[in-house]
Amino acid sequence: MKQFALLSSIPLLVLAASASAATTVAMHVIDASGVGKAIGTVALSDSAKGLVLQTDLAGLTPGQHGFHVHENADCGAKEKDGKRVAGLAAGGHYDPAKAGKHEGPSGKGHLGDLPTLVVDAQGRAKGSLVAPRLKLADVKGRSLMIHEGGDNFSDNPKPLGGGGGRVACGLIK
């Protein structure tokens, strides 16, 4: 009888897991030589307000960081103009409609533009962000990228929000 109760609870657990349809992305430091140490996770799930990104990260530099979905599930370095560049294998900002513009999560540009990641004085980023135009199904098979600097949700005065180099990355499976 006890065994029966245990078995019958399993389908319920499976159902609950598929209903929330969450996935957890393992984030790693990246540099010109490739993918380095783990710095935490970002849990992704759908909500009525859009894609929820729950960050639990440590070891980043304090302040604001550009945060985007990039098109390829590859966090590796790639050569550009004779130099290996961190995270370049991830390609550009996810932009299925070919908008060609960086306007942030509420704009009409790249669909992969996320809210800015804010890192506290201890190097941690623990919190919840919402990307209103995205769904989990859109971003599977792509990558999550954190940049060195902040993001002004514009291509001016610098392209792609001005965040510069790519410092951490994770594959969205």
Ligand SMILES: [Cu+2]
């Ligand atoms: Cu980016």
Ligand SMILES: [Zn+2]
């Ligand atoms: Zn963008």
